[in-house]
Amino acid sequence: MTDNREILLEVKNLKTSFFTQAGEVKAVDDVSYYVKRGEVIAVVGESGCGKSVTQMSVMQLIQTPPGKIVGGEVFFEGKDILKYDRFSEEMRAIRGGGIAMIFQEPMTSLNPVYKIGNQLSEVIMCHKGLDKKAAWAEGVKALAAVGIPDPEARMENYPFQMSGGMRQRVLIAIAVACGSKLIIADEPTTALDVTTQAQVMDLLKSLVKEYGTSILMVTHNLGLVTRYAERVYVMYAGKVIESGTCEDILMHARHPYTMGLLNSVPRLDSERSQDLVAIDGQPPRLSELPPYCSFFPRCPYACEDCKQGKPELQEIGPNDHYAACWRIEEILKNAEK
Amino acid sequence: MPKNEKDLILKVTDLKMHFPIRKGLLAKTVGHVKAVDGVSFEIERGKTFGLVGESGCGKTTVGKCVLRIYNPTGGEIVYNGKDIANYSASEMSPIRRDIQMIFQDPYSSLDPRQSLKSILKEAIVCDMKPHGATEIEKRISELMISVGLDPIMMDRFPHELSGGQRQRLGIARALACNPDLIICDEPVSALDVSIQAQVINLLKNLQKQLGLSYLFIAHDLAVVRNIADNIAVMYLGHIVETMDSDEIYAHSIHPYTKALLSAVPITDYYEEQKRQRLPLEGEVPSPIHAPSGCPFHPRCPYATDKCKEKMPDLTERMPNHFVACHNV
Incomplete structure (x- = not known):
């Protein structure tokens, strides 16, 4: 089967280092990969192998100093986004608008003192330029799209009132609402139970079908890779x-x-002894x-x-x-x- | 072989642990969290019994009840022929040396200000017998070698160790009093895959060498299946199915076990493409308002009216294979 889907994100020879007292730590050392439109790829590796730092570099979210992107190019829809300043308007539009990111622990990515609805509509107002009322309505639609029952009432909830699986769905809803073309999911289900994990992953997979979103998942769980990914990159020591x-x-x-x-x-399936x-x-x-x-x-x-x-x-x-x-x-x- | 001839190290019958919910100025009890509600199982000497379930199903509470960290609301805990469920603190203390525990997060279960040597020494001298300094030193080295740690590291502190090494230290500490039974509460879930395999193999080897019995509590079906001889699946404070661990992949019967299995992807690519999915809707209900009858009925695709009214008993459907379901 020939695959003529267009390349959405291409990372070329990316290098990120952290400059510490002990010297330069090459967390990402010459990493290249690409993601096509509507594709699910996985980056696999153990803790400390640089898989998350790679994704943070793509989003230019590396804390500087001590971290620094020392080389490489990142093409998103044909434009080298590493050339943008990390505080620039262009980069801000890409973060959340073009590329959305979902983290391992959804409780730490949501603000505990704001309602789900406020957090959701704030992002929509930013990226779509809607007024508050319209953004709120969009938010309700997004929550419904990720399978949250009774979305109007849920908009009024605070993050602590939701279970782990629900919170992860809210983050996915934020990505859906802004029409992100690529979702980077960094260990999206590590904190969740297996049955909830299956629900969240099935939801992500359905976004690919429905909206043609691409998904890059970072994980250490090889089982998830088998079930959901098309291509795999295995990382070791950067x-x-x-x-x-x-x-x-x-x-x-x-x-x-x-x-x-x-x-x-x-x-689960082989000889046990x-x-x-x-x-x-x-x-x-x-x-x-x-x-x-x-x-x-x-x-x-x-x-x-x-x-x-x-x-x-x-x-x-x-x-x-x-x-x-x-x-x-x-x-x-x-x-x- | 009939039941009573088995050499049982632990037999738990109808264990109940209800935590009261208190409210108001006078701390009036307004309800109960039925964390464990009528759990029975037995562990043979030298064998591993695995307890699997999702978070909040009560598997850790069972482990803590066996060690009497919690005082169970009801039921029997027969350890080596004696019912320890109502033992007083002084009666428990010799037994706590024979039953040890390994925790999930070795970092929070090790004192950051104690060196490895002092952590292990504390566990060695807790039997109140006289020990010479050289004898203790020798025993510490022995313990460290038996779990694959270099005795050179004796003077280090927990923060200088990697996650895998810390878990090894936790195991060494548990072995220090020569226990018969070790309760392993999620011992490998915080570790990387390659380190996880090392620790599982270590636990297996120690069992062979020292004839230990394990109560192995974990949420990862594949890990439990690999190490345990028998598996019990828990849901909302109840055991819904128990069986030999060879049976679980191909011959599990309870709808919850099946759904749980189908939610776990396997690493064999061709096999995975062929597998049938049984998606489970919704979430685990709160144990404060546990559903009537079978706790699984609100999510069960086969639920009938009977399931809503009566909790099914664990019945033997195949040799050594017990299922709690009305509709098998």
């Missing part, structure tokens, strides 16, 4: 180490880290990365050759399957057998 279609990554992972990650997830194959050691500290492959200390395939420098992403299969590993050729040969 770099993308493998990327490809959902099928390629989950069934034919080739990078040792991706393989290890998949093996260490407890499964065997032990989990854990990855040894700890995720590295970003301030103490070696000059060679960051996964080297934990990698079962590591050898002296791996110390020659940082491996680059190279194409290893059709459908844009890329991996960054020095021993990828051997791994591919073994996989063929």
